[in-house]
Amino acid sequence: MTPAPSRLAPLRRPPVWVATVVAVAVAAWVLFLADGTPAGAAVDDPGRFLVTVLDGITFAGLLFVAASGFTLIFGLMRTVNMAHGSLFLLAAYVAIRVQEAMVGRSRNLDPADVGVLDWLVPLLAGAGVAAVLGLLIQQVFLQWNEGQEMRQTLLTLAITVVLADQMLREFGGLAQRMVWPGGVTHFFSVLGERYAVTRIFMLAIAVLVGVLLWLWLNRTSVGMVIRAGVDDRQMVRGLGINIRRVFALTFLVGSFLAGVGGVLGASFAGAAPGTDGNWLLNALVVVIIGGLGSLKGAAAGSLLYGTVVAFSPAYLPAQYSYYAIIMTFGLLALVLAVRPNGLFGRPA
Amino acid sequence: MKLREHLTGETLALAGLVLVLALLPSLATAFFVNFVMTQTLILGLAAATIVFLAKYGGMTSLAQLLMFGIAGFMFGNAALDGGARGLNLGWHPWAAVGFAILVTTLVAFVLGAVASRTTGIYFLMLTLVYGVVGYFVFAQIVEISGPGGITSIQRPELLGPPVRLYYAGLLLSVLAYAGFRMLGRTAFGLALQGVRDDPVRMASLGFNVPLHRALAFTLAGFVAGLAGLLNVWWNGQIDPASISIGPTLILLIIAVIGGMSSLAGAWLGAFVYVLVLTYLRDLPLVDRIGITEARFNTVIGVIVLVIMVLSPEGLTGIVQRLRGTTRKELGGIRP
Numbered sequence: 304m305t306p307a308p309s310r311l312a313p314l315r316r317p318p319v320w321v322a323t324v325v326a327v328a329v330a331a332w333v334l335f336l337a338d339g340t341p342a343g344a345a346v347d348d349p350g351r352f353l354v355t356v357l358d359g360i361t362f363a364g365l366l367f368v369a370a371s372g373f374t375l376i377f378g379l380m381r382t383v384n385m386a387h388g389s390l391f392l393l394a395a396y397v398a399i400r401v402q403e404a405m406v407g408r409s410r411n412l413d414p415a416d417v418g419v420l421d422w423l424v425p426l427l428a429g430a431g432v433a434a435v436l437g438l439l440i441q442q443v444f445l446q447w448n449e450g451q452e453m454r455q456t457l458l459t460l461a462i463t464v465v466l467a468d469q470m471l472r473e474f475g476g477l478a479q480r481m482v483w484p485g486g487v488t489h490f491f492s493v494l495g496e497r498y499a500v501t502r503i504f505m506l507a508i509a510v511l512v513g514v515l516l517w518l519w520l521n522r523t524s525v526g527m528v529i530r531a532g533v534d535d536r537q538m539v540r541g542l543g544i545n546i547r548r549v550f551a552l553t554f555l556v557g558s559f560l561a562g563v564g565g566v567l568g569a570s571f572a573g574a575a576p577g578t579d580g581n582w583l584l585n586a587l588v589v590v591i592i593g594g595l596g597s598l599k600g601a602a603a604g605s606l607l608y609g610t611v612v613a614f615s616p617a618y619l620p621a622q623y624s625y626y627a628i629i630m631t632f633g634l635l636a637l638v639l640a641v642r643p644n645g646l647f648g649r650p651a
Numbered sequence: 652m653k654l655r656e657h658l659t660g661e662t663l664a665l666a667g668l669v670l671v672l673a674l675l676p677s678l679a680t681a682f683f684v685n686f687v688m689t690q691t692l693i694l695g696l697a698a699a700t701i702v703f704l705a706k707y708g709g710m711t712s713l714a715q716l717l718m719f720g721i722a723g724f725m726f727g728n729a730a731l732d733g734g735a736r737g738l739n740l741g742w743h744p745w746a747a748v749g750f751a752i753l754v755t756t757l758v759a760f761v762l763g764a765v766a767s768r769t770t771g772i773y774f775l776m777l778t779l780v781y782g783v784v785g786y787f788v789f790a791q792i793v794e795i796s797g798p799g800g801i802t803s804i805q806r807p808e809l810l811g812p813p814v815r816l817y818y819a820g821l822l823l824s825v826l827a828y829a830g831f832r833m834l835g836r837t838a839f840g841l842a843l844q845g846v847r848d849d850p851v852r853m854a855s856l857g858f859n860v861p862l863h864r865a866l867a868f869t870l871a872g873f874v875a876g877l878a879g880l881l882n883v884w885w886n887g888q889i890d891p892a893s894i895s896i897g898p899t900l901i902l903l904i905i906a907v908i909g910g911m912s913s914l915a916g917a918w919l920g921a922f923v924y925v926l927v928l929t930y931l932r933d934l935p936l937v938d939r940i941g942i943t944e945a946r947f948n949t950v951i952g953v954i955v956l957v958i959m960v961l962s963p964e965g966l967t968g969i970v971q972r973l974r975g976t977t978r979k980e981l982g983g984i985r986p
Binding site: 381383444451453457458460462463468469577581583584588590625632639640643644 | 711765766768769771772773775776777779780781783784787788791792793895896897900901903904907911946947948949951952953955956959960963
């Protein structure tokens with residue numbers, strides 16, 4: 304970002320101080336002072352505190368899966384794929400249809416009837432459809448205008464509008480739900496509170512995705528090319544590597560990740576028109592906090608945002624719990640004030 | 652500048668267009684004036700703020716519909732007394748107008764200040780987040796709106812007859828167009844364009860780059876708020892769904908259809924949008940190919956896709972290209 308004019312320089316530090324003070328104040332509030340909130344102060348009710356922490360971390364897992372594909376695509380190609388949320392929702396719908404076909408019933412699916420395969424195959428089918436559609440979008444609309452960021456963004460926005468409308472026609476306006484496999488729909492108890500195994504399962508899948516992605520980027524030759532491309536596309540091209548093919552592969556993987564996120568999200572909270580916009584928002588918030596193009600940033604952004612989403616309804620005074628959404632904005636403002644490009648972002 | 656320099660073909664054409672628009676109520680049907688054209692002017696005014704920010708500031712904002720909505724909600728909260736929802740302050744309509752504009756401008760300044768160090772794609776994403784967070788604020792906080800929105804909002808008596816609302820839209824549109832054009836030649840406007848082209852150099856020349864961006868965003872928010880007031884008077888109600896992510900994208904799409912490098916294009920884009928919205932169902936054969944009015948968004952999306960594939964400068968860009976005078980300068984959309 305721009306170096307500020309000299310008379311602004313002394314003002315540079317206050318955001319850091321403000322951020323520190325806010326962080327300390329929030330911690331003190333949650334730990335000792337939060338009487339009269341739905342959860343109560345953490346020292347009085349450690350069980351609720353632990354559950355809220357778990358809620359935050361497991362939701363962060365889902366956020367990471369949804370945002371990692373977005374940030375991967377941006378990091379390499381500088382393309383902001385506004386259709387990411389649409390791919391997310393499409394995968395969810397397709398997976399729900401496949402699951403219904405596999406179990407053989409379309410309504411009132413009982414988790415006990417759903418085996419692991421009845422969940423895993425729809426997951427792969429949904430994510431696969433999203434991956435192919437993403438690749439198609441890239442090949443038809445984005446490949447030939449590489450480097451024109453704003454044009455590409457507007458193209459994907461238009462695709463979002465069309466896809467949302469067509470999905471409404473095809474899948475209807477009612478909320479639908481993917482059913483977790485029966486094997487994980489249990490509860491276990493932590494400090495006297497019941498907690499759903501499905502959320503831990505979701506977190507496990509997210510961690511698996513993260514580890515695989517890290518291995519792919521850091522331990523394979525393709526990953527090496529992608530990392531090199533993030534740093535300097537022209538040089539990679541100059542070395543005789545067919546970067547077009549790498550772009551296509553990255554878009555395929557990024558869209559696949561959006562699809563995996565979509566199926567997880569549909570199992571976690573259901574799928575309906577509007578889910579696409581919400582998850583585009585979630586992915587945007589995560590990457591704006593974490594820094595665009597950085598996998599580390601996506602993980603850090605997911606954790607921060609997931610924590611805020613889990614804590615604000617539980618630890619705001621009960622009559623103000625409607626204001627939880629403003630906390631998200633507060634987090635964004637705070638991070639951007641300290642680091643305009645996000646925690647791990649680099650100047651554009 | 653001398654008067655002679657202003658008398659170019661372009662300004663003459665625009666003056667003629669304004670004259671036609673001023674006489675329109677006696678030329679066209681009431682439906683066309685009060686429905687199609689009023690809506691065009693309202694949406695065009697709001698879209699013009701997107702074009703202004705993109706053209707002069709290099710910032711593509713998705714938060715303008717939020718400003719539009721905030722003004723509407725604030726007017727509803729202040730002007731109603733004893734309605735079902737909202738604050739029901741029961742103020743005089745014009746006091747409510749002042750309140751709505753004041754709140755909108757303040758919010759725009761704060762949001763602009765937070766966003767002032769981001770540019771380009773980052774700015775677009777951040778303002779989209781603003782828009783969606785704003786939607787949730789109005790959808791969830793029942794004190795100021797709640798999911799059902801605010802209904803039965805009356806317009807001030809001065810604007811009672813629908814045709815007066817049309818003239819108000821026309822007046823504000825002309826003022827905004829001329830104002831934005833003139834602002835581009837003031838010291839502030841020139842500095843803003845400098846910030847757009849090379850923020851580093853402007854900063855080293857001693858200009859306060861974030862402040863220029865924040866002020867431009869504030870001004871755009873103010874004008875979008877005016878459009879939002881017209882909209883809430885025209886509709887008589889406002890609900891959070893009208894500022895959700897779909898309509899937010901539609902407003903950007905209106906600006907894109909017209910062309911992001913042309914202020915007049917905002918109204919052209921709004922006109923095309925409202926025409927499609929209004930008359931699509933009347934086209935022959937439309938039902939046969941499965942496109943009914945319910946699939947309206949698909950049609951709009953495809954139109955934008957085609958326009959963006961053909962020319963990133965929108966309809967005005969296509970027109971200019973056909974006339975063989977494609978300008979090199981792309982304004983907000985630069986590769």
